[in-house]
Amino acid sequence: MSQDSSFDLVICGVGGQGIVLLSNIIGRGCAKADLEARTGELHGLSQRSGTIYIHMRIGKDNLSPLIPYGEADALISLEAVEALRYLEYLKDDGVIILNKRVINPPIEVAQLSKEKRTDFIKFDEIKEKLNVITQNIAPLPALDLAKEAGNPLTENVVFIGALSALKSFPLDAEVLKESVAESVPKKALDVNLKAFDLGYKAAYDSLCQTVECVERKID
Amino acid sequence: MAKEYLVNKDPKKAFMMSNEAMVRGALEADVKVISCYPGAPTSEILDTFFLLRNEFDYKFTTATNEKVALETVAGASMSGFRALTSMKSVGLNVASDAFFSLAYTGINAGCVMIVADDPHCHSSQSEEDGRFFGPNAYIPMLEPSNPKEARKMVKTAFEISERHKSIVVIRTTTRVNHQSGIVETEALNRTPFVKAKWSEVGENYFTVGETARQNKFKLLEKVKNIQIEFEDSPFNVISEGEGDIGILTSGVGYCYAKDACKILKINPKILKIGTPFPLPEKKIADFMKGLSKVVVIEELSPYLEHNAKRIAKDFELDVTILGKDAGHFSEAMEYNVPIVVMGISSALGIKSPIDYDGILKRANDLKTILPERMPCFCAGCPHRATFWAIKQAVRGRNVVFNNDIGCYSMAFFPPLNMTMSLLCMGSSLGLSAGMSQVLEDDVMCVVGDSTFFHAALPGLVNSVYHNLNITLFVLDNEVTAMTGQQFHAGTPEDRGMPEGKKRIIIEDVCRGIGVGHVAIMDSYDVKNNVDIIKEALDFKGPSVVISRRSCALHGDRIKRRTGVPIVQNEVDKSICKKPHTCIKDFYCPSFRFDSDDRAARILPEICDGCGVCAKICPFGTIHPIGEEAPGREVKQ
Numbered sequence: 001m002s003q004d005s006s007f008d009l010v011i012c013g014v015g016g017q018g019i020v021l022l023s024n025i026i027g028r029g030c031a032k033a034d035l036e037a038r039t040g041e042l043h044g045l046s047q048r049s050g051t052i053y054i055h056m057r058i059g060k061d062n063l064s065p066l067i068p069y070g071e072a073d074a075l076i077s078l079e080a081v082e083a084l085r086y087l088e089y090l091k092d093d094g095v096i097i098l099n100k101r102v103i104n105p106p107i108e109v110a111q112l113s114k115e116k117r118t119d120f121i122k123f124d125e126i127k128e129k130l131n132v133i134t135q136n137i138a139p140l141p142a143l144d145l146a147k148e149a150g151n152p153l154t155e156n157v158v159f160i161g162a163l164s165a166l167k168s169f170p171l172d173a174e175v176l177k178e179s180v181a182e183s184v185p186k187k188a189l190d191v192n193l194k195a196f197d198l199g200y201k202a203a204y205d206s207l208c209q210t211v212e213c214v215e216r217k218i219d
Numbered sequence: 220m221a222k223e224y225l226v227n228k229d230p231k232k233a234f235m236m237s238n239e240a241m242v243r244g245a246l247e248a249d250v251k252v253i254s255c256y257p258g259a260p261t262s263e264i265l266d267t268f269f270l271l272r273n274e275f276d277y278k279f280t281t282a283t284n285e286k287v288a289l290e291t292v293a294g295a296s297m298s299g300f301r302a303l304t305s306m307k308s309v310g311l312n313v314a315s316d317a318f319f320s321l322a323y324t325g326i327n328a329g330c331v332m333i334v335a336d337d338p339h340c341h342s343s344q345s346e347e348d349g350r351f352f353g354p355n356a357y358i359p360m361l362e363p364s365n366p367k368e369a370r371k372m373v374k375t376a377f378e379i380s381e382r383h384k385s386i387v388v389i390r391t392t393t394r395v396n397h398q399s400g401i402v403e404t405e406a407l408n409r410t411p412f413v414k415a416k417w418s419e420v421g422e423n424y425f426t427v428g429e430t431a432r433q434n435k436f437k438l439l440e441k442v443k444n445i446q447i448e449f450e451d452s453p454f455n456v457i458s459e460g461e462g463d464i465g466i467l468t469s470g471v472g473y474c475y476a477k478d479a480c481k482i483l484k485i486n487p488k489i490l491k492i493g494t495p496f497p498l499p500e501k502k503i504a505d506f507m508k509g510l511s512k513v514v515v516i517e518e519l520s521p522y523l524e525h526n527a528k529r530i531a532k533d534f535e536l537d538v539t540i541l542g543k544d545a546g547h548f549s550e551a552m553e554y555n556v557p558i559v560v561m562g563i564s565s566a567l568g569i570k571s572p573i574d575y576d577g578i579l580k581r582a583n584d585l586k587t588i589l590p591e592r593m594p595c596f597c598a599g600c601p602h603r604a605t606f607w608a609i610k611q612a613v614r615g616r617n618v619v620f621n622n623d624i625g626c627y628s629m630a631f632f633p634p635l636n637m638t639m640s641l642l643c644m645g646s647s648l649g650l651s652a653g654m655s656q657v658l659e660d661d662v663m664c665v666v667g668d669s670t671f672f673h674a675a676l677p678g679l680v681n682s683v684y685h686n687l688n689i690t691l692f693v694l695d696n697e698v699t700a701m702t703g704q705q706f707h708a709g710t711p712e713d714r715g716m717p718e719g720k721k722r723i724i725i726e727d728v729c730r731g732i733g734v735g736h737v738a739i740m741d742s743y744d745v746k747n748n749v750d751i752i753k754e755a756l757d758f759k760g761p762s763v764v765i766s767r768r769s770c771a772l773h774g775d776r777i778k779r780r781t782g783v784p785i786v787q788n789e790v791d792k793s794i795c796k797k798p799h800t801c802i803k804d805f806y807c808p809s810f811r812f813d814s815d816d817r818a819a820r821i822l823p824e825i826c827d828g829c830g831v832c833a834k835i836c837p838f839g840t841i842h843p844i845g846e847e848a849p850g851r852e853v854k855q
C-alpha cells in the first residue's frame with residue numbers, strides 16, 4: 001500500500017440504499033492508510049428511489065472528482081439495473097460487483113401494466129449487456145446476505161466486504177473494518193461486521209473466480 | 220460522534236465533503252453566529268452546523284429565507300461577531316437586495332457567505348453564474364476547487380472580511396460542494412461566547428441619499444485595495460509548464476484541466492484563479508505575456524475569458540484567447556474530463572488520443588433496454604395522497620395548476636402531469652394573481668410549508684387584499700423535505716428543535732390575514748379529501764386547503780426514535796382482481812406485479828405502511844400484514 005496505488009471506483013444504486021455511507025467508509029479508510037482520495041457525488045434530492053452515483057478516486061494521480069469515460073477500475077452497483085446506466089465509465093475488462101437485486105422503477109411497472117405485458121427487465125439480461133464490456137462480473141446476493149447478517153440495511157456494507165477481497169483495491173479488510181466500526185452506531189456494529197464478512201466470503205465464490213484476490217483471511 | 224473530525228481540537232487528516240470542510244474552516248476561524256436557509260448543494264453546511272450545535276456555543280438559526288439569513292449574519296457582524304451564511308445560487312437572488320446595500324454599508328467582524336452555483340441544474344431551476352454578483356455589488360469572492368482549499372478559503376475569508384470591512388463570498392459549484400477528499404485540518408481555538416454592547420461598536424451602518432453617494436466612492440477605494448491584495452493572494456496559483464500555450468482556469472475546471480493535459484500529454488503553463496473578484500489583473504497579464512495562445516476553462520459564462528480579453532487589450536499583449544466565444548467550449552451544462560480534453564483539442568487543433576464519443580456510443584447502444592428511473596414521491600409520501608385527491612376533485616372542471624418549489628414539484632412527472640407553471644419559490648401565488656384576473660378557469664396553486672413561510676406570504680396577502688379567486692394548497696409535511704427535512708417555522712415543537720422556538724400555525728396565519736375559507740385535511744384521508752377540495756374550489760375569493768402529514772422520511776425517523784412500529788401492507792392475492800389502480804395512477808415505488816398471475820405485490824423492504832393504497836383499491840385487497848383484507852368480508 002503506497003501513495004502510488006491508484007484506483008478508480010464508481011458506486012451506484014437507488015436512493016436510500018446507503019451509498020453515501022459506503023463511500024464515507026472507504027474514504028475514512030483512505031485517511032487511515034494515508035492515501036489521497038476524492039469523490040464526485042450526485043446526491044440527488046432527498047427523495048428515495050432515484051438513481052444515484054458516487055465517483056471515488058483513490059491515489060494522488062488524478063484531480064478530477066469525476067472519472068473520465070472508460071477509466072474506472074471497478075463499478076459496484078447496489079442495484080442491478082443501475083450498473084448499465086453508468087457503464088461508460090468502466091474500462092474494458094473492469095470489475096463489476098453487481099447486486100442480484102432488481103428494483104423496478106414505478107414508471108416501468110406502470111408502463112408494463114398499461115400495455116398488459118409482464119416482461120420486467122431481468123438480472124440476466126442486464127448481465128448479458130455488461131458482459132460486452134467485461135467478463136469480470138461478480139453477482140452478489142447482497143440483500144439476502146444483509147438479512148442473514150441480521151439487518152437488510154447492511155446491504156451496503158456487504159459490498160465493502162466483497163471489494164476488500166480484490167487484490168487491486170488499495171485498502172485491506174482490517175482498515176476497512178475499523179472504518180466500518182467508526183461509521184455505524186455502536187449497537188449496529190456486530191451486524192455490520194457480520195455483513196462485511198459475508199460479503200468478503202461471497203467474493204471468493206464469484207469475484208475471485210475471475211480476478212485476482214488477496215489471500216483469504218476470513219472463513 | 221461520527222463527525223469527530225470536525226470537533227477534534229488538534230490538527231488531523233480526515234476524509235470529508237467540501238461542505239463539511241467549510242464548516243471546519245469556519246469553526247477554526249471562531250465563527251459565532253450562523254444562519255442559513257437550505258438549498259442543494261449547500262444544505263449539508265446547515266445540517267452540519269445544526270448537528271454540532273451542542274458541541275459549540277455558536278448561535279445557529281435556520282432562517283425563513285436567504286434574505287433573512289444574510290441580514291441575520293450581517294447584524295451579528297455589525298455587532299462585532301464573526302458570522303456565516305450559506306445558500307444556493309438562486310438563494311442569493313432572494314438575498315440580493317440586502318447584499319447590494321451591505322456592500323455600501325460595510326460590516327464589522329468577519330462575515331462570510333457561501334454561495335453555490337449549480338451548473339447542469341442538478342437541483343436548481345436555472346444555471347446561474349453567481350460570479351457576476353461580485354463586480355455588480357463590489358463584493359470580493361474566492362473560489363475553491365476541492366475540499367482542502369474550501370476549508371482554507373473559508374478560514375482566510377474571515378480575515379479578508381475583517382481587514383476590509385466587507386462581506387466575502389465563497390463561490391462554489393455543485394462539483395465542489397459535493398466533492399469529498401482528504402483534508403488537513405488546523406487547530407480549533409474557540410473563545411467563549413460573551414454578549415457585547417452596541418455602544419462598543421462605534422459605527423453606524425446606513426446607506427441612503429448623500430451617504431450612499433459617499434459610500435460608493437469609499438466602496439470603489441475598498442475594492443481597489445482588495446485587488447492590490449489579491450495580486451499576491453496564495454489562491455491565484457501558476458503552475459509552470461513548457462511552450463507558448465497557457466491555460467487560464469478556476470474552480471473545478473482546474474481539476475478537469477490538469478487531468479485533461481495528462482491525457483493529451485501536454486504540459487502548458489496554468490494559472491488557476493482563486494479570487495474571481497476582484498481579479499488579479501496584473502498577475503493575469505504577466506501570465507499571458509509571451510504566450511501565443513491561452514485556453515480558458517471555466518463552466519457557465521465566459522467570465523474569465525472576457526476579462527482576459529480585456530486585460531490582454533489593456534496591456535497590449537499579442538495573445539489569442541480561446542474558449543467559448545470561438546466555440547471550443549459551451550456555456551451550458553457542467554464539464555468533465557472528456558469535455559475538457561475535446562475542448563482543448565479543438566482549441567489547439569490537436570487530436571484527442573481517446574475516442575470518447577465511441578465509448579459513449581458503445582455504452583448507449585447497450586442501454587436500449589434500460590428503463591428510466593425518474594424521481595418520484597417516496598413510499599408513504601403524503602404528497603402522492605394529496606395529489607390523488609386533487610386529481611379526483613378537478614375531474615370535469617377547467618383548472619389551471621401553478622406548481623411551486625419543493626418535493627411536490629414532482630407533480631410535473633407522470634402519472635400526474637399536473638403542472639402549468641413552475642418558476643421559483645413562492646411564485647405560484649403571483650402567477651395565479653395574474654391568471655385569476657384574466658382566465659375563466661379555476662386557478663389553483665400549491666406551496667409546501669417551508670415555501671409558505673419563505674416566499675408565499677406576500678403573494679397570499681396580495682390575493683386577500685384584492686379578493687382574487689385563487690385556491691392555495693399548502694402541503695404541510697412539517698419539514699423542508701426536499702433539501703433533507705430541515706426544520707422551519709411551522710415544524711411542531713416536539714421535533715427536537717433547539718429550545719425557545721415557537722411554532723407558527725399556518726391556518727392561524729391564513730385566518731389572521733383574512734382568508735375567507737380555510738380547510739385542514741389529513742393527507743392520507745384521500746376519499747374524504749375530494750369533497751373538501753371541491754368545496755374550496757367552489758368558494759368565491761381566496762381559499763386555502765392545508766393538507767397535513769409528516770414527510771415519510773421524517774415520520775419514519777420519529778417512529779424509530781419513539782419505538783412506533785412501521786407495519787407494512789400486503790395484497791391479498793386471492794381476491795385481487797388486478798385493475799392495477801394501485802400501480803397505474805399511483806406510482807408507489809413499493810409496488811410491482813407478478814409475472815405469472817399479474818396480481819399486485821408490495822415489496823416489504825420499501826413499503827412505509829401508510830395504507831393509502833388500501834383506501835384507493837376498489838376491491839379492498841390491501842391490508843396491513845397480520846390483518847385481514849377488508850375486501851374479504853364483503854365477499855362473504
Ligand SMILES: Cc1ncc(C[n+]2csc(CCOP(=O)(O)OP(=O)(O)O)c2C)c(N)n1
Nearest residue numbers: 258310625626627667668669670699700701
Ligand atoms: C430561493 C431558493 N431557496 C432554496 C431553494 C431550495 N429548495 C428547493 S425545494 C425546497 C424545499 C421546499 O420545502 P417545502 O416547500 O416545505 O416543500 P417539501 O419539499 O417539504 O415538499 C428548497 C428549500 C430554492 N429552490 N430556491
